[in-house]
Amino acid sequence: MNDSRTLPVFLLATEPAAVEIFNEQGKRNLVLVCDHASNRVPECLQQLGLNDVQLADHIGWDPGAAAVARLLAQDLDAPLLLSGYSRLVIDCNRPLASSDLIPQQSAGVIIPGNQNLSSHERDQRIKHLFIPYHQAIEKLVAERTLEQTLRPIAFLSIHSFTPFLFNQQRPWHIGVSHKSDDRFAQNLYKALVKQEDIIVGLNEPYPIEDAFDYSIPVHGEARGLPSAMIEIRQDGLTTQAGIEQWAKRIAQAYRTIELEF
Numbered sequence: 001m002n003d004s005r006t007l008p009v010f011l012l013a014t015e016p017a018a019v020e021i022f023n024e025q026g027k028r029n030l031v032l033v034c035d036h037a038s039n040r041v042p043e044c045l046q047q048l049g050l051n052d053v054q055l056a057d058h059i060g061w062d063p064g065a066a067a068v069a070r071l072l073a074q075d076l077d078a079p080l081l082l083s084g085y086s087r088l089v090i091d092c093n094r095p096l097a098s099s100d101l102i103p104q105q106s107a108g109v110i111i112p113g114n115q116n117l118s119s120h121e122r123d124q125r126i127k128h129l130f131i132p133y134h135q136a137i138e139k140l141v142a143e144r145t146l147e148q149t150l151r152p153i154a155f156l157s158i159h160s161f162t163p164f165l166f167n168q169q170r171p172w173h174i175g176v177s178h179k180s181d182d183r184f185a186q187n188l189y190k191a192l193v194k195q196e197d198i199i200v201g202l203n204e205p206y207p208i209e210d211a212f213d214y215s216i217p218v219h220g221e222a223r224g225l226p227s228a229m230i231e232i233r234q235d236g237l238t239t240q241a242g243i244e245q246w247a248k249r250i251a252q253a254y255r256t257i258e259l260e261f
């Protein structure tokens with residue numbers, strides 16, 4: 001007998017998709033991704049039991065990162081894929097086996113809606129959010145790789161980081177990270193260092209590791225693409241002027257190195 005009960009819908013038709021593709025037809029040999037673009041929580045999860053202030057904080061997303069990434073995509077005419085939901089619902093830059101995939105706490109804040117999840121609840125988030133986001137990246141990268149002629153496409157992820165973590169002040173204004181293949185990140189790092197008045201970190205504030213990262217290892221390095229992760233300090237992204245300035249700096253650095261890897 002068929003089960004005629006109506007199963008609850010995970011995402012309503014009125015809610016955004018798990019992934020947004022911005023400037024899909026962009027002509028540059030570059031794919032941009034923003035894994036922590038949004039702090040949105042599906043309505044069925046009732047804000048995970050958090051208040052608006054907690055969700056707006058850096059634990060919910062990377063504030064300012066999506067705005068910089070959109071400007072960068074426009075300026076460089078590159079496609080950009082943005083995740084549609086909060087990293088607290090499911091972190092699209094974590095391997096599925098990571099204990100942080102659906103965090104029970106973040107920076108000391110307990111996430112009530114992530115406690116004691118059933119395997120069905122966990123699978124729903126993977127099926128409706130994580131998989132569609134990564135499938136869209138995989139599809140676009142595969143199409144671009146097929147189209148490539150002289151040079152491989154580059155793969156760049158855009159993040160932002162909090163100026164203070166566990167009472168430690170972080171000195172870098174921006175960081176560029178790589179894993180085993182450093183050709184793209186090293187060049188980008190050097191181009192940013194040449195710009196005035198900014199402190200640039202290399203593999204700071206975070207290195208890329210298979211146990212903690214997903215997008216660069218899986219979509220970039222596993223395909224042999226020049227890949228790098230950018231992290232911008234969030235206190236530089238609190239105004240529109242700051243967002244525009246960082247997008248311009250990164251675009252400028254990229255233009256000076258794009259023929260070198």
Ligand SMILES: [Zn+2]
Nearest residue numbers: 036062159160
């Ligand atoms: Zn991030």
